[in-house]
Every structure is written in C-alpha cells, then in structure tokens.
Amino acid sequence: MEELLIEFKNVTKRFGERTVLDNVDLRIRDGQVTTIIGKSGTGKSVLLKHIIGLLSPTEGTILFRGRPIHEMNQNEFDAVRDQFSYCFQNNALFDSLTIFHNIALPLQQTTKMGKKEIEKRVLEKLEQLELDEVSEKYPSELSGGMQKRVALARALVTDPKIVLFDEPTTGQDPIRKNAILRMIAQNQKRFGFTTIMISHDIPDVFFISNRILILYDGKVIFQGNYHELDKLEHPMVDEYIRSLKDFEDEFFGSDLERDRPGFSEKDLKPSEKAGNVTVAIFTLDNLDELLEKLGQRRTDEIVKSLGECVNRHFGDVGISNRVARNQFATVLNYTDTAKAENMLEGFTRELREHGLGGASVDTGGGIDSEKSFCIMVRAGLVERNPGEGFQVTTDKARSRQKEIARFLFCAIP
Amino acid sequence: MTTMRPSGENINQVWPFAHVGTKVTDWVNEFGAVAIFLFKSFFKVFRAKQMSSIVQQVYYVGARSAPVVMLVGLFTGMVLGIQLYHTLVKFGSAGVLGSAIALSLIRELGPVLTAIMITARAGSSMTTEIGIQRISEQIDALYTMRIDSLQYLVTPRIAASIISFPLLTAFFDIIGIIGGYLTGVVLLGLDAGTYFYRVRTSVEMADITGGFVKSVVFAIIVSTICCFQGYFTHMRKDGHGAKSVGLSTTSAVVLSCVLILISDFVVTCFLL
C-alpha cells in the first residue's frame, strides 16, 4: 500500500453557526488523480483549502504523510507547502500585472532562476495552454476561459509535485476541456504527479481519475474508484445522472427535442385541458451486469436507445424524461389507462421488433453463456389522480411494472 | 474602528459600562494587532530582493506626491506670509516675519501637512490596492505560491514611506519659505535681506532634526495603518466585498490624520 499522502481524521469546520464539513474522513494517495465531486456549496472548496493550509479545521486532524499538520513547526510546514500548487476557482490572478508577470511571479519570488530561464519556462507554459498572444495583456482584458487557463499556467509553471485544482475545466469549451484533462492525466502517468481536483465535469473526469470522493451535505459519502461508484445507490448519484443526460442532449442536439431538463411546473400541474394524465415508467434491468460486461459507454448507449424508443412512440402525447440511471418516465396527457395500455402494447411490439442498440430478439441455440446474457425491460403505468403529487404517481407506476420484453445480448467473438 | 473578532461572536451590550469596557479592550487589541503587523513587516526589509519593489513604491508614494506637496507648501507659505505680516506689523516687528514663517514651517506645518497630503494621496491608495487584492483572493494566491504577502506588499510601502516623507517635508519647507517671501517681500514690501537673514539665523539644528524626526514617525504611522486596514479588510464586520474596501480606506485615512496630529503633540513635547 502506498503511503497516504494526505489524511483527514474527523475534520469538522464550522463558520459561526454553519457546519460546512462534518466529521470528514478521507485519504488521498500519492501519484494518483483524485476527484472531488458534490453539489455546489457543499464545501468542496473549503476542503481543498484545508489541504493547502489556507483554513484550519475547527475540530479534527489533518495529516501529511502521517504527520499531523498542527504538530509541525513553521519550517516543516513551509517545506510541505513547497510541494503544492493551487489553482483557484475564481482564478485569483494579479490584476495589476500582465499575464506574463502573473505566470512568472512564483518563479521570480521563490526560486533563484535567472531572467532568461524564467522567460523560457513562462513561454513554454503559455504555448502549452495556447496563451502566447496575450502575454502582454492584463487579466481584466481576457475572457473568463482564458483567465482560467492563465491560472492553470501559473499553478503549473513551478512543476509542482502535488496540484490542487478548484474546477479546472469550468467555463472551457469541450476541446480545451479535454486538453486540460489530458494534460492532467499525462502529468500523472509520465511524472507521477498527484492531482486533487474539484470538478463537475462528469463523466469525463471519471475516465482520468483513480479515485473519486463525493461530498454531500458536508460528509464524505463515497471514497473509491469508478467501479465502486457504480455500485453505490444514493439519491445524489441518480440526481447527477439525470442532469447529465439533459446536458448531453442539449449540447449534442439529440432527437429528443421534447425532453425538457426536468419536468417543468406546467407539466406537473393538473390542468383541465390535460384531461386524464397517465404516468408510465420504463426500466432497464440488470444495469450492473451490463456495466460490468459492456462498460459505461456501451451501457449508456443502450439506455439511450430505450429512451429514444420511448420518445418515438409516446412523443406525440407525452413528455419523457430519464428519472434514474436506468429508468424513464413518461407523462401522458389526455390519456386514460385504457388508451395508455393500448399505446404500451404498440410500444412493446415496436421494441421487440427493433431491439435495443444491436441486441436481437429471442434466443437461438449455441451461444456462449458466459459472454451473453439477458436484458429485461419492464414497464408500468398508472393513471394519475387529480391533485396527486408526481412522485407519488411515479412510485405507483414503478411498483406496477411488469416485464414487457427480454433481449439476449451476445458478445460476438 | 473595526472590531477584529474573527470568531464572529455577537455581543449584546445592554449595560453602558460594559459597552465602554468592550470598546477599550477592542482598541487595545487592535493597537496590539497593528504593532505586531508593523514589527513583522518592518524587519522583513532586511531580507534580500527588496530593492526594486522599494524603488517602485518610492515612485508612487514619494515622487508622485511631490507636485501636490509643493503646491500645498507654496500656498501655505504664502498664506502665512500674509497673515503673519499683518499681525506682526502691529507690533512693529514685521522684520521677524522670516523667523516666524521658517520656524512654523520647519517645526510644525511642514511635517504635519506633508504627512496629511501624502496620506490623502498615497495612503488611501495603499489601503484600496491591498484591500482589493485581499477580497479577490490574490493574497491567498500568494500564500499558496509560498510568497510572503507581508514582505511582497507591505514592507516596500513602509520602507518607501520612511524614505519619502522626510524628503517631501524638506521640499514643503523650502517652497513654503519661498511662498512667504513671495507674499511678505514681493507683495507686502518687507525687505528681502531681512527676511532671509531672519530665516537663516532663527532656525537651529534642533528645529530641523525635530521636524525630520516627526516626518519619520508620521511615515511609520501612516504606512502601517493604511496597509493594515487594507490587509485585514476581509475581517470587517460592517461590510463585505467592495463596500468593506471603501470603509477600510475611509478608516485608514481618518485614523492616520488623527494619529498624525496626536503624535505631533507627543513628539513636540519630547523635543522641547
């Protein structure tokens, strides 16, 4: 087991009455990329600031390589901090200095490098982050995205062994986002540098992280790698996935035009014009198995195609949305139970005919059982009573689900 | 006065005496905090790599204040010339105008007015600059880069003030004396020879050194208070963000001016 780089033991941080971190226990290892995710305002930045010493805990201990920080004298602690570099969420650039001087400052003030060498290093970083044209400008003259890149350059110019990023990819276009994430991954693979970052950029960060930490309500509810994350059943994860889907759709301009990010108030309020309202739930079972055998991407594709199917069929009369990792809900207006069941039958037929992302209907003989398995699709519907909450209706529908289709998925050798 | 209490306690003072007591302890605490701030910053001037930042600050605090200081000096001298002439003439002692002007300027008005003008100009900008850097997390950024923010921001300003204040006071004095010449001699007809003779003979070394000692004392007071207010603007209870910077600047300038006059009195007592 590698030595623990940083460890938090029962760390609590209170600001007056507010408890921001509540008995946080976490472990961060050397040479790994650790990502901290959580809703905004749950204390991720506060946690990161504790690591670099900008804040001290109200209770609890922080250890660096096994040594508690509060036991270290100033010199020791300074030596520890020497290995770190921090990139702020708001960039914290020195607005009275040019970009060049912003990036050069840490080298000028803390190292004994000559002017030429400093210049060389700074230009290198500028090139790497595509900032060469703005080196003589001032931070206020740059866009937010460029300012973020300057902050990154400044944090990385000293070649620190441990880097703390507070939302490094926020505000960047996807191309640059990937470039930044790639750079972080490379730093780790090639030089063994440790990265601790806060990001909202899932699932992309999952691909480069060795470890994921989830902060929820000031507590660490998950610490582990990506595979362990999948097994976690927690309302927050579902929330994330739901919002993730909406973003994807919005950006990539999917066919699911009628999907809205979350059901709006208008959709959920019973109105006379809507007449009878029925809620239908569609679930893809065996999700874990699928993830294991197919991986995240492929599974996502399958789930997506189910959603597309749902929308194709019900899109005229209803609004569909993904409500969990493997579940879709459709709100059908002007539809009573009988009509809805009719539509469901039609849907089932269509599903069986067209399949899901490459799966085929019905079994055949001679398939290797280890590499193939079944996916079950279940559906349930229930008419909504007037004034009933959406969640209640959905739960009812969920409980009424029955299997409507079964697919055999074969791995083609 | 700000109440620097980072733990955010809310104290409800009902009893007036307790209130007074709290105020006094607050002042003492703040005084201690300022003193610690000063000592920490001042001794960092003996570390390496300070020269260029000190030179930059001398430019902003000293060289850029020179025109204003000389202008104020000129008019102060001129006004003194007129006022004192009219008063002295009643005693038949118009001849001592030179002494009166030179001594008032060198002993009192030079150091005090120069300090106040520089506070208004450079002191306020010190507070604002450092205050804004504080609220935009630039000081935290320096911390993360292992750059000592006191050494980088505050020390050069204090050192530059100690260099600039006496020099600017000297400018003020000389130009003030010339101002007195312009009104007393050129305008009101006093004899030039008498004027300058009086100036030369009545001024003693003690007056000059006293005046410069005051300048240095004022320099330390003004720069420390202005930097302190800016540096800790985030701990203000009565405002946040831009507002707290504004309040800090006001406090800094007012406090500096008041302390200039109080310490003027104290140093004068010491010297006489």
Add this chain to the structure above:
Amino acid sequence: MKKYSHETVVGVFVVLGLVVVMYMTVKLGNVSFLGNETYSLYAEFSSVSGLRIGNPVEIFGMEVGHIADFRMDQQNQFVAVELKFNNGVEVYDDAIASIKTAGLIGDKYVSLDPGGSDEMLEPGDTILDTQSPIDLADLIGKYAFGDVKKNGEQTKGEEE
C-alpha cells in the same frame, strides 16, 4: 507619458530631496561642514539678560560670528559667554564687548569694538572689557524718578 522609467524619476526625486535636506542643514542649521572655520573667544558679563545662543556678534555693524555657549561662574559672579568668530576676524586685547538690542524690542546681539592694540587675542582668550545690556525698564524708572546723569548733572525728577 512613459518617457522616463520609474527608476529614473525616483533617482531624481531622492537626489533632489537630499540636496534640499543638506541645504537646510548647512545653511539654516549653521552646521560647519568642513570644521575649523571658526575660533572661539570668551567674554565675561555680569548680566547676559536676553542673550541667546545663536545671536549674532557684530563688528561695526557687520556679523562676524555668533554666540555659542554660556557658562556661569557663581563664585566670581559673572557669566562667561563663548563667542564663535569666523576665521580671519582680528580681535585685539583691548576689545570691548557689549550686549545690545537690535531696534527697541528686538533680538539681543553682541557688538564688538575690536580694539587697536598690538596684541591680538588668541583662540580661547578672554575679552576683559565688557558692558552688560542696558535694562530699559530700569533706565526709564531712573529717568522718571531722577538719578540719571545728564550732562554730568543730576536731573531732578518730575516732582520739580
């Protein structure tokens, strides 16, 4: 206008400042930079009322030095005054030093009649012939109530 760098301006500022400070110190503070431009003589007075350090010493109305120090000799009941003269001023041993007032109520100064004997006073010598300052109030009192000699005769007071 960034024609000149900040450093240049600071340099000019500091140099000018120091020049002004030096000027003030030397000219106004009466500091002799090169030293030994002056020498001292002493004069003993029975009263030095109104005389201050720095007051001028004049010969024939021209300033040739200033008062440097006072020393009281209680036993012999006089005050020894140190007079600093500029080099080159010749004072002889029959010189007379008198304390006078400039104007009616002006500063006091020492007026020196340098004398004309053969012997010149050396640095550190004492001028023996001195005249203490005239006490004006005393004089007026004496004039008003008699006692002042006028043309050798005593005037009678106003009573007559």
